[in-house]
Amino acid sequence: xxFTITQGLMLVLLIASTMAVITARPFGNSINTKKSxxxxxxxxxxxxxxxxxxxxxxxxxPFYLNDTLVFKxxxxxxxxxxxxxYLLPDxxxxxxxxxxxxxxxxxxxxxxxxxxxxxxxxxxxHYFACGExxxxxxxxxxxxxxxxxxxxxx
Numbered sequence: 152x153x154f155t156i157t158q159g160l161m162l163v164l165l166i167a168s169t170m171a172v173i174t175a176r177p178f179g180n181s182i183n184t185k186k187s188x189x190x191x192x193x194x195x196x197x198x199x200x201x202x203x204x205x206x207x208x209x210x211x212x213p214f215y216l217n218d219t220l221v222f223k224x225x226x227x228x229x230x231x232x233x234x235x236x237y238l239l240p241d242x243x244x245x246x247x248x249x250x251x252x253x254x255x256x257x258x259x260x261x262x263x264x265x266x267x268x269x270x271x272x273x274x275x276x277h278y279f280a281c282g283e284x285x286x287x288x289x290x291x292x293x294x295x296x297x298x299x300x301x302x303x304x305x
Contacts, residue, residue: 191223192220192296197223198262199224203292203293204279214301215302215303216274219268219269220268220269221268224263226259227260237279237282238253238254240278241278248290248295250286276299279295279297281295
């Protein structure tokens with residue numbers, strides 16, 4: 152299954168904004184001394200179905216090395232649809248929501264309370280998706296996003 156023109160345009164915008172941030176340098180010789188921070192994925196909406204996390208990532212970037220992404224979601228009940236956090240291996244898997252080689256980082260019960268914490272430890276892109284029920288929430292284009300963390304000195 153392909154992706155829509157809107158999803159393609161959002162991906163191009165996300166890549167372009169990520170590249171702009173990566174190549175940007177502070178004015179003069181000043182060094183950014185920002186400290187690592189905890190970022191709640193989705194803000195007050197948390198990690199739930201029906202929210203566009205690609206737009207959220209564009210709006211709330213840039214993300215820095217050693218920042219912690221906090222995924223908060225309700226544990227499963229008989230009346231709710233469970234969520235999880237998967238790390239996809241590459242861009243192609245992200246676009247297709249192919250979970251074959253993805254690694255589950257947060258199970259359906261880990262989002263409760265303080266949430267599941269994921270520390271951005273390297274500069275490579277991190278592709279996240281909800282993987283429950285074979286990734287249905289990823290495939291509809293909402294419960295997935297990616298970030299490429301940068302050094303604090305950039």
